[in-house]
Amino acid sequence: MSIPVIICDDSSFARKQVQRALPSGWDVTITPAANGREAIAAIEAGKGDIILLDLTMPDMDGFAVLEYIRSNDLPTLPIVISGDIQPESRARVMALGAVAFIKKPVDAAELTSVLADYGVLSVLSAGSAVAEYDVRFDEWCQEIANVAMGRAADLLAKVIDAHVELSIPRVSLLERSELEMMLAAASRDRDCVCVSQGFIGGGIAGENLLLFHDAEFDKAAALMQYAGSADESGEIELYMDVADILVGAFLRALAEQLDIHFSQGHPHITLKNTTTPLSGHRVNGNERKVLTIEIAYRLGQEQIHCNQLVLITAGSIGSLQQCSGEAFAV
Amino acid sequence: MSAVSDDIAELHLLLGVIQNVDVGLVILDRDYRIKSWNSFMENHSGKSPAEVIGKDLFAMFPELPRQWLCSKLKKVFLLNNRTFSTWQQRPYIMKFDSYRPITGRSEVMYQNMTIFPLSSTNGQVENVCLMIYDVTDAALDELALHEANQELFRLGRTDGLTGLYNRRAWEEYLSQEFRRCSRSHHPSSLIMFDIDHFKRVNDTYGHQAGDEVIRRVAQIVCNEKRESDIAGRYGGEEFGIILPDTDRDGARNFAERMRATVESSPVFYGQQRIDFTISLGASELDEELELHTQWLERADQALYRSKQGGRNQSTVFAA
Numbered sequence: 001m002s003i004p005v006i007i008c009d010d011s012s013f014a015r016k017q018v019q020r021a022l023p024s025g026w027d028v029t030i031t032p033a034a035n036g037r038e039a040i041a042a043i044e045a046g047k048g049d050i051i052l053l054d055l056t057m058p059d060m061d062g063f064a065v066l067e068y069i070r071s072n073d074l075p076t077l078p079i080v081i082s083g084d085i086q087p088e089s090r091a092r093v094m095a096l097g098a099v100a101f102i103k104k105p106v107d108a109a110e111l112t113s114v115l116a117d118y119g120v121l122s123v124l125s126a127g128s129a130v131a132e133y134d135v136r137f138d139e140w141c142q143e144i145a146n147v148a149m150g151r152a153a154d155l156l157a158k159v160i161d162a163h164v165e166l167s168i169p170r171v172s173l174l175e176r177s178e179l180e181m182m183l184a185a186a187s188r189d190r191d192c193v194c195v196s197q198g199f200i201g202g203g204i205a206g207e208n209l210l211l212f213h214d215a216e217f218d219k220a221a222a223l224m225q226y227a228g229s230a231d232e233s234g235e236i237e238l239y240m241d242v243a244d245i246l247v248g249a250f251l252r253a254l255a256e257q258l259d260i261h262f263s264q265g266h267p268h269i270t271l272k273n274t275t276t277p278l279s280g281h282r283v284n285g286n287e288r289k290v291l292t293i294e295i296a297y298r299l300g301q302e303q304i305h306c307n308q309l310v311l312i313t314a315g316s317i318g319s320l321q322q323c324s325g326e327a328f329a330v
Numbered sequence: 331m332s333a334v335s336d337d338i339a340e341l342h343l344l345l346g347v348i349q350n351v352d353v354g355l356v357i358l359d360r361d362y363r364i365k366s367w368n369s370f371m372e373n374h375s376g377k378s379p380a381e382v383i384g385k386d387l388f389a390m391f392p393e394l395p396r397q398w399l400c401s402k403l404k405k406v407f408l409l410n411n412r413t414f415s416t417w418q419q420r421p422y423i424m425k426f427d428s429y430r431p432i433t434g435r436s437e438v439m440y441q442n443m444t445i446f447p448l449s450s451t452n453g454q455v456e457n458v459c460l461m462i463y464d465v466t467d468a469a470l471d472e473l474a475l476h477e478a479n480q481e482l483f484r485l486g487r488t489d490g491l492t493g494l495y496n497r498r499a500w501e502e503y504l505s506q507e508f509r510r511c512s513r514s515h516h517p518s519s520l521i522m523f524d525i526d527h528f529k530r531v532n533d534t535y536g537h538q539a540g541d542e543v544i545r546r547v548a549q550i551v552c553n554e555k556r557e558s559d560i561a562g563r564y565g566g567e568e569f570g571i572i573l574p575d576t577d578r579d580g581a582r583n584f585a586e587r588m589r590a591t592v593e594s595s596p597v598f599y600g601q602q603r604i605d606f607t608i609s610l611g612a613s614e615l616d617e618e619l620e621l622h623t624q625w626l627e628r629a630d631q632a633l634y635r636s637k638q639g640g641r642n643q644s645t646v647f648a649a
Contacts (some may be wrong), residue, residue, distance in 0.1 A: 197430075198430040311432040
C-alpha cells in the first residue's frame, strides 16, 4: 500500500530536489503542488498523508497552508522544507503544527531520519522508478538564489536580532538596455544608496548590487545598534556592515551550491545626495544580455527596504549550467 | 613535536592567506614554469592550478608580452631585487575582465605588478613571485582627474566671453615670443587695439549689446589672423595680437585691414544698428628692448597716438 505524499514548492527544481532526497525504495505516490492552494486541494482529495512543504510561495504561502491544515484539522503530517531558515520562521512553523523543519537544499539523510522518527518508513521495497521533472534554467537559478537568500537573511537576522522578511527571487535574462533603465530608475531616487561588489570564480563572473531605498539613517542605525557618528562616514559604515553580511553570506551560499569558490572584489559605495547616485555604473561591455536575480529584503519592524540585484554576465551562463549538473528543459 | 605541529598550523594559516588574499600571486621558477597559482589567479583567468602548475607561463598565456616580461624576470633573478610595473606603463599584465563586469567603468582590469625574488633554503634565488593588483578604480579616477585638469587648464586660459586667450595666458605667449625672437632675430610684431567709445556703446545700448560688440570684434580677429598669430583679450575692450615672423609693414597692413573690416561690420542688436570702430597701435620687436613689457608699452604708445589722432586709425610705433 503506497503512501500518498505531496511535494509542495513553487519551484519545479526544488520539487525535483526533494523527490531525489526521498529514501530509495520507499513506496509512495507523489502529487506535486506548485502553490498552497493546489496543496490544500490535494490534501482534501486524500492525496497527502504527508506533505513536504515550502514556505515562500506565491498564491498561499507555507504559513497559510499550515494554518489551514490546523484550523480544518486536515489529516496530514506537515514537514517544512525551506530556504528561510531564520529562527523566527522556524519557531512560527513549529507553532503552527509542522512536525519538522528541514533547511534547503534538502539533505537526504536528514529527511530520511525525520521520516523514520515518525514511523512512516515502515517497509522499503526495491527501488521504484520515479518520474523525472523537467527543470527550467530560470527555476533552477531561482531556487539556488532562494537558498542563498535564506542563508543571508538568517545571518543578518542574528546580527540585528530582528526578523528579515523575504520574497521570492525574480530571475530574468535582461537586455543591457533594460538593466540600464532599471539602474537609471533607481538612481533617480535621491535617497538610494548602492553598494556594488564584483565576484568571479568557476567561470562565473558577476556583480552584486545592494540598494537601500528610502535610506533613513536613524531607522537603520537603530536596527544595527549602531553607536557611531551620524555623519557621512558613519552612514557608509552602517550600509557597509549590512552589505558585508548579506553579500558575503549570499555569495558563499551560492558558491557552495555550485561547488566553487568566489573571489570577491572590494565593495564600491555610491551615496545618496550625489547628483546621479549610480553615475559610476554606466553599463558597459559587449555582451547583450545579463542574467539578473532580484531579491527584496524587509528588515525588522521598521521594514527597511533593501533590494539585491545579482547580475551575472551572459558569458557565465554556460559555466553556471555546467556547475548545476542538471539537463535543462529548453 | 608540538613545535612541529605549531609550524604546520602556521603554514596552514599562511596558505589560507595566500589563497584568499584579493591579489594575484604566481610563483615561477627559473624556466618560467608555474609553481603556485592562487585563487585570485584561478578565478580571474579561469584556469585552475591543476591546469597550469608545472607548465611554462608563456605557453599557457601566449598573449603575455613575453620579451618585456622576460627581461623583468631575468633582472629579478640576476639582481635579487624587486621590480615594478604600473598601469601607466602597461594597463594590464594578464588580460582579465573588470571585477565589476556589468556596471564598472572599464571592461578590463587595470593592474599594477610587483615581481620579487624568493630565496630557497640554500639562499639561492630559484623562484620569483609575481604579485598582480587590481587598480581599476584608482586608474580610472586618475584618468578622469587628468582629463578634468586639462579642461580646467584650458578654461583657466580662455576668456569666457570671446573664446580668445585671457590676459594671463596671452601675456605668457607674449613673453615666450619675446624670448624666442630675441635669440633668433626673426622679425615679430605686436598689435594692441581697443574699441572706440566703448563706454558709450554700453551706456546707450546696454551691457548685453556691449558684449555682442566685443564678441563681434573677437570674431573678426579670428577671421583675419593667421593660424600662427596669437590673439588675446587684454582687458575690458582692449585686445592684443602677436604676429610672429611679421615686420612693421606687415603689421601695418594687418592693422589697417582689421580697422577697415571692423568699421564696415556693424552689430545689429534687437532693432538697433550699432556702428563702431577701433584704434590700433603696432610695434615691431627690436634689439634695444630688454623686456616684453617694454614691447607692450611701445604698442600702447602707438595706440595712444591713434586715439589722439582722432580714433578709427592705426599707428606703427616709431621712436
